[in-house]
Amino acid sequence: MSLKIYRVNMSEAKVSVEDVKEEYLALGGRGLTSQIIGDEVDPNCHPLGANNKLVIAPGLLSGTMAPSSGRLSVGTKSPLTGGIKESNAGGLAAQKLAKLGIKAIIIEGQPKEDKFYTLKVTKDGIKFEDTSSELLGKGNYEVMEKLLVEGGKKACVMSIGQAGEYKLEAASIAVSDPEGRPTRHCGRGGTGAVMGSKGIKAIVIDETDAPGVLVKDEEKFRGAARRFTKNLLNHPVCGEGLPQYGTAVLVNILNEAGGLPTKNFRTGRFDGAESISGETLAETITERKGNTAHSCHPGCVMRCSQIYNDKEGNYLTGGFEYETIWGFGANSEVDDLDAIATMDRICDDIGVDTIEMAVTIGVAMEAGIIEFGDAQGAINLLKEIGEGTPLGRMIGNGAGFTGKAYGLTRVPVVKNQGIPAYDPRAVKGQGVTYATSTMGADHTAGYAVTANILDVGGTVDPLKKEGQVELSRNLQIATAAVDSTGLCLFVAFAILDDAEALPNVVEMLNAQYGLELSVGDVTELGKSILKVERKFNEKAGFTKKDDRLPEFFKEEFAPHNVTFDISDEDLDEVYNF
Amino acid sequence: MEVEVRLFATLRSILAKEDRGVGIVDIEEGSSVDDLIEYLEIPRDIPLIIMINGQRKSEESLLKEGDRVGIFPPVGGG
Numbered sequence: 001m002s003l004k005i006y007r008v009n010m011s012e013a014k015v016s017v018e019d020v021k022e023e024y025l026a027l028g029g030r031g032l033t034s035q036i037i038g039d040e041v042d043p044n045c046h047p048l049g050a051n052n053k054l055v056i057a058p059g060l061l062s063g064t065m066a067p068s069s070g071r072l073s074v075g076t077k078s079p080l081t082g083g084i085k086e087s088n089a090g091g092l093a094a095q096k097l098a099k100l101g102i103k104a105i106i107i108e109g110q111p112k113e114d115k116f117y118t119l120k121v122t123k124d125g126i127k128f129e130d131t132s133s134e135l136l137g138k139g140n141y142e143v144m145e146k147l148l149v150e151g152g153k154k155a156c157v158m159s160i161g162q163a164g165e166y167k168l169e170a171a172s173i174a175v176s177d178p179e180g181r182p183t184r185h186c187g188r189g190g191t192g193a194v195m196g197s198k199g200i201k202a203i204v205i206d207e208t209d210a211p212g213v214l215v216k217d218e219e220k221f222r223g224a225a226r227r228f229t230k231n232l233l234n235h236p237v238c239g240e241g242l243p244q245y246g247t248a249v250l251v252n253i254l255n256e257a258g259g260l261p262t263k264n265f266r267t268g269r270f271d272g273a274e275s276i277s278g279e280t281l282a283e284t285i286t287e288r289k290g291n292t293a294h295s296c297h298p299g300c301v302m303r304c305s306q307i308y309n310d311k312e313g314n315y316l317t318g319g320f321e322y323e324t325i326w327g328f329g330a331n332s333e334v335d336d337l338d339a340i341a342t343m344d345r346i347c348d349d350i351g352v353d354t355i356e357m358a359v360t361i362g363v364a365m366e367a368g369i370i371e372f373g374d375a376q377g378a379i380n381l382l383k384e385i386g387e388g389t390p391l392g393r394m395i396g397n398g399a400g401f402t403g404k405a406y407g408l409t410r411v412p413v414v415k416n417q418g419i420p421a422y423d424p425r426a427v428k429g430q431g432v433t434y435a436t437s438t439m440g441a442d443h444t445a446g447y448a449v450t451a452n453i454l455d456v457g458g459t460v461d462p463l464k465k466e467g468q469v470e471l472s473r474n475l476q477i478a479t480a481a482v483d484s485t486g487l488c489l490f491v492a493f494a495i496l497d498d499a500e501a502l503p504n505v506v507e508m509l510n511a512q513y514g515l516e517l518s519v520g521d522v523t524e525l526g527k528s529i530l531k532v533e534r535k536f537n538e539k540a541g542f543t544k545k546d547d548r549l550p551e552f553f554k555e556e557f558a559p560h561n562v563t564f565d566i567s568d569e570d571l572d573e574v575y576n577f
Numbered sequence: 578m579e580v581e582v583r584l585f586a587t588l589r590s591i592l593a594k595e596d597r598g599v600g601i602v603d604i605e606e607g608s609s610v611d612d613l614i615e616y617l618e619i620p621r622d623i624p625l626i627i628m629i630n631g632q633r634k635s636e637e638s639l640l641k642e643g644d645r646v647g648i649f650p651p652v653g654g655g
């Protein structure tokens with residue numbers, strides 16, 4: 001059985017099937033979505049117009065027994081940044097698409113009438129259904145519940161909430177988790193707005209009688225997958241830290257390091273940090289009989305996700321990440337985990353990126369729309385997005401848009417995308433990544449927190465300039481490659497520390513596809529992806545000037561009284577490879 | 578001299594639960610982080626991340642009166 005690419009043309013309501021081109025065979029995930037966007041989309045098109053495309057692709061290893069390999073990539077021209085976008089999510093979609101033999105789905109064109117369709121993906125192909133009357137105006141929780149009752153509990157739903165229908169620039173695409181809930185999202189960059197612009201409310205993926213993933217050398221694959229699972233389980237962060245505390249364990253370490261942006265990036269320590277820390281979160285979850293070690297898809301051994309119950313012990317939200325807790329917490333001076341969990345839930349339901357919204361709430365507080373620390377005010381603002389009020393639409397268009405509406409200068413964005421959770425002045429390697437990533441301010445694009453704060457993959461002093469450009473460059477290259485495999489980026493903790501881990505990944509790829517890749521080829525793959533993305537952005541009008549942080553990061557930042565002092569010339573060296 | 582010790586994640590169980598990992602330790606003048614680790618009986622089988630007054634330091638670093646010493650087991654996220 002050969003892999004297929006489905007092309008869904010919304011202008012003509014037509015689906016066609018294509019064989020995978022030779023050049024695309026060894027690509028998957030981000031490598032494939034970025035390549036297809038680079039090959040097929042005019043960089044100057046309107047992101048919400050008929051000429052933009054939305055590409056959905058599982059990673060190269062998705063659907064196999066490789067641990068933590070069910071990550072999905074969605075690529076497009078971003079309405080938020082105006083540049084290329086790959087947004088990565090967990091949930092069940094990638095594994096199911098891979099098992100159906102689908103290398104990618106390319107959605108193009110635009111329906112002539114103002115209708116919202118549901119796409120049904122099965123072993124027999126893709127069908128349309130006009131579901132405007134049942135699903136329009138509904139949030140992701142309700143949409144998924146409805147579609148999963150119809151399509152059988154085992155299916156996966158990708159859907160947009162009201163924010164995607166309104167085509168707001170922070171709209172996300174939700175991907176259902178193993179419980180059928182919308183807790184996993186292609187969050188960043190407004191992919192949900194593009195899906196909305198294509199007239200698609202939901203995609204149901206049903207793998208009944210799917211052929212499964214073809215692995216050329218099963219035995220070799222199994223051996224490498226087992227060894228790689230061990231590499232992950234033996235690493236203290238992947239095997240113990242993540243399942244025990246989730247990502248929110250970072251609250252305290254960033255606070256201690258003075259790099260936890262507080263009050264819209266004013267200082268690096270938050271008095272209320274302990275109340276919103278990973279330790280407090282884990283205790284609260286355990287007390288209320290939630291789950292601290294939830295997998296966002298079957299086969300993840302790091303299980304960083306969780307299920308958070310309210311005071312009565314009823315489910316409130318899941319996939320409650322550090323960045324979300326930081327933003328609705330420290331950055332907004334809110335120290336109430338239940339309030340933050342409620343905000344997370346609202347964002348998941350309406351379908352907006354929690355990071356963009358967290359940064360935007362900080363900006364809304366800066367603007368005086370609500371006061372810093374006003375949790376209820378923040379909850380109300382987020383609800384307005386779903387209601388489609390003018391104020392809600394402003395918030396749903398993100399931090400840059402909201403900052404402009406109020407004439408602010410303290411607006412933490414790069415390429416119009418909100419800066420997450422690690423202050424560029426006190427975690428300088430991260431600042432380099434924010435400034436230069438093809439994605440706009442994206443913490444995952446080159447996660448320098450590893451060597452800057454966590455002692456993973458070496459040590460680079462976070463407060464000094466030295467070594468940061470090289471650190472960020474190497475991580476950006478490695479990340480582009482990891483994002484193509486379908487492996488969760490968190491495997492990088494093990495890969496950076498354990499020399500045996502990466503060869504096992506390469507061996508899995510070779511065994512599955514009958515390739516003869518070496519470890520060096522992985523770096524080359526990462527570089528080539530970044531080049532494709534960079535070229536797209538250049539054609540879309542981006543220049544060196546877009547690889548800069550906002551001016552206010554030149555102001556001193558407590559407690560270390562540091563500034564972002566990496567020169568423009570040094571930043572321009574990042575892509576010198 | 579007195580230093581403020583802040584223990585995180587799994588290391589918190591070394592102090593009483595209500596301390597939430599934070600305590601004042603009276604330790605001999607001229608002690609290093611290493612001495613402090615010994616004194617607190619922090620297990621040696623895991624690598625530790627040390628911060629003194631918010632700055633990354635090694636276990637050999639000497640302590641001063643009033644220092645804020647953060648000690649973490651390996652943690653990560655993203």
Ligand code: SF4
Pocket residue numbers: 068090242294295296297300301302303304305488489490
């Ligand atoms: S580590 Fe977390 S985000 Fe990554 S695949 Fe596992 S549960 Fe999902």
